[in-house]
Amino acid sequence: HADTPDVVRDGESGFLVPEDDVNALVGALDRLLRERGRWPEMGKAGRAHIDAHFNVRHQAAALEELYDECASATGA
Numbered sequence: 001h002a003d004t005p006d007v008v009r010d011g012e013s014g015f016l017v018p019e020d021d022v023n024a025l026v027g028a029l030d031r032l033l034r035e036r037g038r039w040p041e042m043g044k045a046g047r048a049h050i051d052a053h054f055n056v057r058h059q060a061a062a063l064e065e066l067y068d069e070c071a072s073a074t075g076a
Helices: 022-034 036-053 056-074
Strands: none
Touching: 022 036
8 A cells, every 4th residue: 555645635536445444445436436427537636646746856856855864964
């Protein structure tokens, strides 16, 4: 599951269910099948979230900031 809760916005871009909860998974899949009209909206919401928070520029800036903090801590 790794970063799934950070990537999938529950009810917005998908549905999250507890691990090992088969009934919750069946419920979420059933809901998706009943709400097929939401699929395009959910896909767009997921794409927008990834673009805003996980794009390469954002990730590179965050990594650079972390490197700067580590270099400062070691006196480099």
